[in-house]
Amino acid sequence: MKNLVLTRIDDRLIHGQVMTAWIKNRGAEQVVIVDDATANDEYMIEVLEMAVPEEIAIGIFTKEDGVRFFEQGLDAPTILLVKGPQVLNYLVDNGINIDEVDVGGMGARKDRTVLYKNISTNEGEKEQFNELLEKKVNVYIQVMPQDNPVSISEYLR
């Protein structure tokens, strides 16, 4: 969709200078996080606000509110940040047009195995990624703007 300059999966969400580098790289003016748990955690919201440059507007929404927000179109270059692929399937299924997804960080956890370098997934998340690919969303792994994007599809098998 217009003005959606980056859709990124990163379970660290806003990540200091890494996020700043992406904001600069894409010329973004606003960052929208869609994550139910974060949207319901006032204190976490305040902490995340501290982590973004002051001139960047921020919105933190539940997935239902996220759909409402994106349905209206975007007035300014926007980065969409989520923690995993599931919420992106939800957004796409609810009519939000997302062409490509950057996987930037999914940390190791007991239920996850390494997919590629420091990106780890569990079986459910792999399925969610496959679903996105089936919906013709281009999913690639790229930690930093200067890295070469690596297509996720071959690692899902």
Add this chain to the structure above:
Amino acid sequence: MINVVLVSHGAFCQGLLQSLKMVAGENFGVKAVSLNEGEAPEEFRIKLEEIIKENHIDSEQETIILSDIPGGTPFQSAAYLAKRYKIGLISGMNLPMLLTLCFEKSRHNSLEELVDKVTSEGSLGVQAKLFKEGEKSKREKLSIDKNR
């Protein structure tokens, strides 16, 4: 491309390099040389010179060296080697500074420009917050029904 070497008293520089890799996903070719406890300054200087030489393509090759404290042995060794190599030396290294350096070094071609950039206030990442009751952020918040 400008080379980057970290030097410190003890393992600080190696730890910093590890943290860089964790945050940014790679080490950008940065090298670390630590002065170990009890090690003679001459030994350290030899180790440092070897690392500088590793990626020293020609006499125009530039190297930025980040050191922990100004005036210590790692700092002095780097300063001494500036006699033979094109070196920009910066003390007080920290992770925000190193991240800025790594993100910017492919873009800036002059050593001077890069040194200015990484030592500017915004690159140092020193911020203090006291978390006082009722402190309000000036940031714009996006509401569900309106973008800006």
